[in-house]
Amino acid sequence: MASNKITLASILFLTIFTYSNAKLGYLKEIELTVYYQDYSGDQNTTVIEIPGPSIRPLNFSSSGWVLHRVMMSVVFIDGEYKGSTIEIYGNDPRSGQREVPVVGGTGKFRLARGYATFETLYFDPVRSHAIIQSNMTILHY
Ligand SMILES: *[C@@H]1O[C@H](CO)[C@@H](O)[C@H](O)[C@H]1NC(C)=O
Ligand SMILES: *[C@@H]1O[C@H](CO)[C@@H](O)[C@H](O)[C@H]1NC(C)=O
Ligand SMILES: *[C@@H]1O[C@H](CO)[C@@H](O)[C@H](O)[C@H]1NC(C)=O
DSSP states (O other): OHHHHHHHHHHHHHHHHHHHHHHHOOOEEEEEEEEEEEEOSSTTOOOEEOSSSSOEEOOTTSTTOOOOEEEEEEEOOSGGGTTOEEEEEEEOOOSSSEEEEEEEEEGGGTTOEEEEEEEEEEEETTTTEEEEEEEEEEEEO
């Protein structure tokens, strides 16, 4: 009787495992490079400061604004990944080459995980204009 139970449990486990595998398919790895154009302080502002007494343009040079925290969605509006998103969340020391986790995604990047590296290639403190390069290595189904 006991061995029958074990056999039944094994069959159930194998069934669930096989079913899950068939539904999700196999993990694929993808490498992407994207460039962020961050402007702040003029009519073309793309980044704003959230903490503080009022919402105002972000000044990368001023002290006190930095939470050193990255929380971003990469939204694809065209091409092969149109309608899909990649979610990036983690700590950003804001100097040198930084690494931040990729924690999820939607569309073609469902159940994504991986990491993204960031490097500031250009920075103009007067206009608060930064060009940031990011390489992402992502596993997804
Ligand atoms: C803002 O963007 C517009 C359209 O690209 C451009 O013509 C204008 O010069 C930009 N303004 C500044 C201050 O860079
Ligand atoms: C940002 O702050 C620095 C230092 O206070 C200042 O020199 C610079 O003009 C400011 N930039 C903008 C766009 O306000
Ligand atoms: C991105 O990859 C390129 C090519 O390997 C490399 O030259 C560059 O330094 C990388 N940048 C970051 C931010 O990882």
